[in-house]
């Protein structure tokens with residue numbers, strides 16, 4: 404029931420491989436405790452529902468609920484909605500996206516963190532089927548207006564403002580805000596066109612916004628003695644579309660573990676890099692711990708680590724970064 408992208412041989416996976424059968428595909432972003440997801444799955448047993456949620460505690464809660472209720476047509480992904488949309492959903496395949504009570508990020512300086520921005524609506528158009536839609540329900544009027552404006556900027560959606568369907572008012576947050584006497588807002592954004600890459604008048608690329616590229620390995624072998632201490636620059640390293648930061652270095656039996664934060668477009672990972680003895684020399688590269696996704700950004704972080712090791716006199720003999 405849990406989707407582990409690192410273990411999938413293909414991005415995006417075929418719908419049949421993910422769910423064991425074909426069917427109308429629906430994505431819910433930010434499913435929280437999963438009570439709405441469970442109700443939706445039971446009300447539409449023919450639907451295939453992929454949920455994305457960044458909170459690990461919520462994923463666990465939803466996972467237990469779905470298991471308890473014997474629900475088989477839901478897959479849960481622990482991570483960002485845009486990541487799921489980009490890498491787990493084939494282009495032109497989504498019937499519906501559901502967003503119930505998205506985090507509103509009310510402060511002006513935090514608005515870039517909002518999910519329903521112009522860029523998201525553009526990308527979404529590449530994954531929705533013709534006539535596919537996004538349903539938004541929220542208690543936050545300012546975010547609601549913001550989402551309407553952002554979608555309108557794209558010219559890719561027909562938007563209808565309606566009363567929220569009853570089922571969308573039974574989520575955990577809906578019940579909380581109902582008890583507080585809040586008003587609810589609901590809109591249906593129906594795709595009428597797909598975003599074209601700049602300068603193009605028709606869609607030539609069969610996979611607009613292609614999935615993130617993954618790699619098998621990211622390591623180097625170096626000649627020299629393992630240093631007694633390893634001190635790495637704390638300054639962020641620029642990587643394509645983001646940054647990497649070495650947060651902490653810990654000493655282990657065979658060498659050092661470097662807790663590394665890598666932020667790329669649609670993907671944020673905290674992973675371990677290792678500098679340790681191996682049968683072929685000193686290994687500097689990604690640790691398998693936590694099955695990280697080896698992306699261009701992760702490779703760039705390894706390159707930065709190798710550069711630092713070069714600075715303390717270690718010489719690269721094999722470079723697989």
Ligand SMILES: C[S@@+](CC[C@H](N)C(=O)[O-])C[C@H]1O[C@@H](n2cnc3c(N)ncnc32)[C@H](O)[C@@H]1O
Pocket residue numbers: 432433434435436455456457458461482483484485502503504505506518574575576577
């Ligand atoms: C206010 S809660 C609403 C939860 C649930 N939909 C409900 O109505 O009870 C917002 C949820 O969205 C999740 N979330 C926020 N940003 C997200 C993102 N980019 N991708 C996936 N989940 C996200 C949060 O962890 C949180 O569980």
